[in-house]
Amino acid sequence: MRALNLPSFSSGRFLLLWSCLLSLFAAVPAQAAAEDTLVMQPSGADFFIDGSYYSVLEDPSGRLTIHDVRRPDRASQFAPSTGAPNMSNTNSAYWLRFTVRNDDPSDTHWYLDLFDSHINDVRFFQPTATGYRQFHTGADLPFVTRPHPYKDFLFDLPLPLGQTQMYYLRLTSNSKTSFRAMMRNEPVLLTHFQAQYGLLGGFYGVLFIMVVYNLCIYLFIGEQTYLRYVLYVLSCSLLFLSEDGLGFEYVWSDLPGLNHLINAGAPVLLLFTFMHYARGFLDTALRVPRLDWWIRLVGALSVVLLLADIIVVRSGFSFWLYLLPYCLIYYAAVLVYQQGLRAARYLLLAHALVAVSLVFLITRKLGIEFLNNHFTVYSMNAAFVVEVTILSYALGEKIKGIKDARLAVQARLVKQLRKKHLAQDRLVEQLQQNQQLKDQLNSELEAQVARRTQELSQQSETIAAQNRELVRANGLLALQSAAIEKLNANLQHDLQQAQTARVLAKEVDFGEFSQIYPDKDACLSYLADLKWANGYQCRKCGYEKYCAGREPHARRCTRCRYVESATAYTMLQKCKFSIVKALYAVFLINAHQGNYSSQEMSRLLDLRQATCWSFSQKVMEAMRRRRQSLDYEINESWTHILLDATSETEEASESDFSASLSQKV
Template sequence: MLPWLVRARCWQQARPWALAWLLGCCWLAAQATPPAAEDTLVTTASRPAQFLHGRFYSVLEDSSNRLPLRLVRSPAYASSFATLAGTGRPANNHHPRSTYWLRFTVRPGLGPATDWYLELYDPHIGAATLFRPLAGGGYDSVMTGANLPFATRPQPYKNFLFDLPRHAGAGPATYYLRLCSDSPTSFRAMLHSGASLIPQLGLQYWLLGGFYGIVLIMLVYNLFLFFFLKEKPYLYYVLYVLSGALLFLSEDGLGFQYLWPDGPGFNHLVGVAAPVLLLLTFSQYARTFLETSSRQPRLDQLIRWVVGGSVALLVFDAALMHSGSGFWLYLLPYGLLYYAAWRVWREGLAPARYLLLAQALVAASLIFLVARKLGLEFYNNAYTVYSLNVAFVVEIAILSYALADKIKSLMDTTLRTQHRLLKQLRKRHRAQELLVEKLHENQALKDQLNTELEALVARRTDELRQQNDTIAAQNRELLETNSLLALQSAAIEQLNRNLSREVQDQKEARLEAREFDFGEFSQLYPDKDACLRYLADLKWQHGYHCRKCGHEKSCEAREPFARRCTRCRYVESATTGTLLQKCKFPIVKALYAVFLLHAHRGRFAPAELARVLELRPATSWSFAQKVLAALQRRSQAPDYEEGEAWTHVLLDATAELEVEELPGVVEQA
């Protein structure tokens, strides 16, 4: 029993060293194991589309860029091909200066023979040459690439598509693919059956067409909003959507296929410049939308420096380094912008939550893009390949809604402020009405006192007249009483005059300060004829003067209150030469709008004016701008007097010229 315990204790102490020795032997054995050959890809009708995994091809790096196919097929180089499956290496070429050879073998399966096609997903490969075996021996080659015009491609498709010819009774066929590019590219490829290729490609084009249609609709819609509202965030949003569309046109190959097929150099420039433009436009949009310059000035300064530095490094990498890992430089600026959105949202800017949501969706879809850039086999299917397109569409829709929500909140704040001001004005008008009522009560008391005093004086006078003959001794006292009464009467008369003057001043002040509502104003000018009659009397109060020939005699025309020149027969309506010329809404409302803007010295909101007159906001705003311009010109006139009547504005001589030069304003009204 004791020896067994001793051996067990010794084994327990030596077990860690034995385990380490065993792992080391396994590692050396793995290093000594020659690279495994690629598996043969079997084509069957049951699998019309097969992804070219790392185990189905082997890679040879040619650093000299001079190896021909004859040497690549020789035994000396054939043993140098190595598969990437199980090695942990990504399926990318990390040395842009080298040429990479890919070898894969395809064997037809059971079932009817059909055509097969090889699709390369990376549209930025500079030169791609496929060497295909011939039936009688030897190889032919098909060459294309991003450095060549689009017409050189064997198939008119956005990606590189090669046909794999079939030979009757042939066995496995080995193909060689030569890839050469000045930037890191990936080896992602798919083998398609000819029967399912056309429907699949058609579906992709339909989906991409829908994607770009949605992008175009959002772009045009927000561009019109920018022209109408003059808000800079809408312009930055449009530029951001344009940059994103340019990036996607470069990444999916549709831009090279349809927009610049004869410009491979321009296609490369777009692929380099589009991500930089996307970063610049999005950072400017986010900073303007979040108002970081006023809400977070230090963080805004940091974002500007980080974005500028990232753009400089991206340009440097694209021009000189060609590392292909420039997408890592986007993490810091986008992370800072996301943090700024979170800070601003915590401070109370509610629309910032939409920016957080949109960027979270894009970040989730970028996981698949980064995996493909690194060559990782991570859910490579149609949903993950186009997940960034879906995320971008959802993002621009959310950001557009966020802009609308922000503008709406600003308008709601403005309307609430205007409502508070209106309540204050109503309270002030109520106080004035109470004051006037008090003055009326004082006037009634004064009239009653005067009546009583007059009756008392008359009665006293009769008594004195009757007693005048009989009471001679009280003559002096009566005279003194009459003197006192005379003084009292004079004081009362002076009080009456002062009160009358105060009441008159209060009436004039109320007439100047009171804001007539539309009902009271309609009682003064009940219909169109009353308004035209008032304009005609106001316009020709100093006599008629023809606007064409200067003649001073006229007669009535067919139109109500119009004048016809007796010399040149020119007909001039009552509204010609006034602010109401070519007015497209009721003239009573127009007169009331001029009265309101003049009474408030132009400080009357167009939105409130539209509500009071029941007009469209655009019509109210356009007419208000016209009246405000007339008020400004009147205030600069030499004969302008402070507090003058509002009728001077109606006869503004410049209004007709503005209407003739800007007919679009009147038509819009």
């Protein structure tokens, strides 16, 4: 096998590069002597190998060898291809067979150039005197396994003059692709190397310049859109390095796994960085907020579906998922341009060029023969160079527009400040005039104040004399007021005593009674004062010191902690209705000497008749016991009945006796 020496590109060959590139695009394909035979002709031109020059055999098992496919039964299964074969089944191996005849008398070496550098496994079988020699390479293997250090798969076609030989290719790919190759002689191939690597070097040079230029602008002015643009251009560079194979050739040549990862992830990264940059450039969050929400949602879903297709599905047609986000961005650019952002027209122009190049890419992915030449193959590179240049200019114009708007705002502010300064000058002048008027007025006021002060001093002497007379009058009024207050207090005390005496002496209505005992608290206070009028003594231990209990007016023994309420051991103990009404009921029954109807009491107190009758019996029994007591006095106060607790004591004793009896039993 001859080693191919790749020439280095120098500046002295710049004109030669362009002339060679034009000659490449104008080259006429060689005409095969037969339909299924590739002919090496002395014209020196390379030509594209279309489907009429080879046959295809699909191996679903992937286990066939060169000896298997050469057997007559397998050889008859090779089917002629009418176009570029689509390797749609990623689990199958595809065998390609083609025949080559050498009619070139010159000592020119020919090569088979396989374009798609992403095919995972490539095996080229070269005929020898004893059989076939295998060259094994592919994207799954390190770069050093390739016969020639070139970004495409390049294989030698050593064939003596006048002979015809059959060659085989075995291809396996994890993604759907199509077979595309050219047959080139050595002089044309060297010229192609110079032109191709030179143009690709210029392409990446432009991208590098754009990155450095916009990164410097970002570091100087701190505008986030420039940083987003730098990230977008870097993702473009990574995508093209993986797409054209230069990254695998020069950067990560010993890492095929990393090469696969970059090949799969670079388009997703490009989509993400482009949407991030476009949203910031167009200000969609401010100008079209609702559409911006849809752009973010569709972008996120597209990224998730792309990753799912790369990792799980592996359909090979995930490039269709890029269309919807890009269309939304394009539509947003149209709306923003209509709103007045003139820089958006550059984004529309740049994406129109990229859309044309994407048409050629999609047709190649689908195996459609549509203007497949060097211009269309590298149209995306050219489109992206134009795009990043236009977008860089558009970004500059946008920043310039922002700067002009800022300058306009500053000019308006300066104008307003000038007006403000003029107004301040006029105000200062007015203040000076006001100060002069103020001084004049102050002098006049001082004279008036002096005159007025003299008048006031005379009036103050008159007022002082009048004040002395008023002081003597006030002393007399104070003595009269004190006497009146004392008289009012005595009258109030006498009135209260009269009311109380009237209550104690005769019948009053419930309204008047309620004025003396208005609520439960007043009744409990009165009952507690009546119950402990002679001092407190604990019923359990006889201790005389107490503190307040939880209930109002209850008392707790500080020694044994026994609590006694105000109603305990009184007529009102365990009373089931209002204590105010109960107090008034005791008063009525005592005033009528027990001859008060329970029906009338029920109507007056708004209680059940049975309740009133039961309480009346209880009060009359207490009155009977009171009359039989030794200290009973005729016409004594009805309040003595309140302290009668014989019935409650008896009930408590009976309950204690029953409890003790049950314990003994």
